[in-house]
Amino acid sequence: MDTGVVEGGLNVTLTIRLLMHGKEVGSIIGKKGESVKKMREESGARINISEGNCPERIITLAGPTTAIFKAFSMIIEKLEEDISSSMTNSTATSKPPVTLRIVVPASQCGSLIGKGGCKIKEIRESTGAQVQVAGDMLPNSTERAITIAGTPQSIIECVKQICVVMLEVSPPKGVTIPYRPKPSGSPVIFAGGQAYAVQGQHAIPQPDVSEGHSLTKLHQLAMQQSPFPIAPSNQGFQAGLDASAQTGSHELTIPNDLIGCIIGRQGAKINEIRQMSGAQIKIANPVEGSSDRQVTITGSPASISLAEYLINARLSSEATGLAAN
Known part of the structure; x- marks a missing residue:
């Protein structure tokens, strides 16, 4: 079987992740799943759609490049059809472009943008897509x-070029934490072993904390130790979310031989945890005679809780031999 066209270096197995609104996904699935079934059969690509009840869903296309781009063009044609049918009752004279979002590891975005934006400019100019x-x-x-807008043909060409750049670049650095749309589209906070989704100014208890995370005992213990004030919903929840209010600090003790997996190569991992949690994290210098290092996390209770969760996730994946340094 042909494993893909050798087109600009594309002759491998690929995975493309698309981020779509629920309504668009409904159209792609079709009545009783007929539309997506047809796409799978005709393209030969594996098409996986993330769980429902979310404002956003992830569609993953995987397989040889020929199959991927066949499935991809069928999805774009469907979106184009939807735009055309919505135009029939509209007074608008110009047809809006097809707009699509693909999801890529942040560590590969630099190569895609290029020095001073030269690569992305080249892709825009050669494909005609925004x-x-x-x-x-x-x-x-x-x-x-990455948001791409334009004619179906320009979008397909643009995604091909993006794939070529990402295949030429070395694999994503460190462990990629994939984006998982949440049912409420809201952040989740852990307190006393219970997960809460933050909606507006309220904290809503979530029945299942393990969704998408597989919380180990280690994580759960860390969660139980993190004091997090949950206000009654009518009083609002702003204090816990506002980084300037209620800033606190929390200390962790981490064995010397595991500190490297928290810091990562040239500090990449600790910077990632800082960026994702919004907390400040200070790692104390080694103390003579001690086999542990002191880690101080400062920030709002929400950011401390998230930083602690991410650190423990690193430690547990290191313990099971899954973490890449």
Whole structure:
């Protein structure tokens, strides 16, 4: 079987992750799943759609490049059809472009943008598509969204070029934490072993803390130790979310031989944890005669809780031999 066209270096197995709104996903799935079934059969690509009840869903396309781009063009055609049918009852004269978001590891975005934005400019000019790389990472992940708009053909060409750049670059650095859309689209805070979703100014208890995380005993113990004030919903929840209010600090003791997996190569891992949690994290210098290092986390209770969770996730993955340094 042909494993893909050798087109600009694309002759390998690929995975593309698309971030879509629930309504668009519904259209791609089709009645009783007929539409997505047809796409799977005709393209030969594996098409996986993340769980429902979310404002956003992730569609993962995997397989040889020929299959991927066949599935990808079928998805774009469907979105184009939806735009056309919505135009029939509209008074608008110009047709809006097809807009699509793909999700990529943040560590690969630099190569995609290029020095002074030269690479992204080249992609825009050669494909005619509008391309925008998000400045911030998606919540609780190390991925960024890239928004592409234009004609179906320009979008397909643009994604091909993005894939070539990402295949030429070395693999993503460190462990990639994939973006998982939350049912409420809201941050989750852990307190006393219970997870709470933050919606507006309220904390809503979540029945299942393990969704997408597989919380180990280590994580749960850390959560139980993190004091987090949950205000009655009518009083609001702003204090816990406002980084300037209620700043506190929390100390952890980490064995010397494990501190490296928290810091990462040239501090990459600790910086990632700082960025994702919004907390300040200071690692004390080694103390003579001690086999442990003191780590101080400062910030709002929400950011301390998240930083602690991420540190413990690193420690437990290191303990099971999964962490990449």
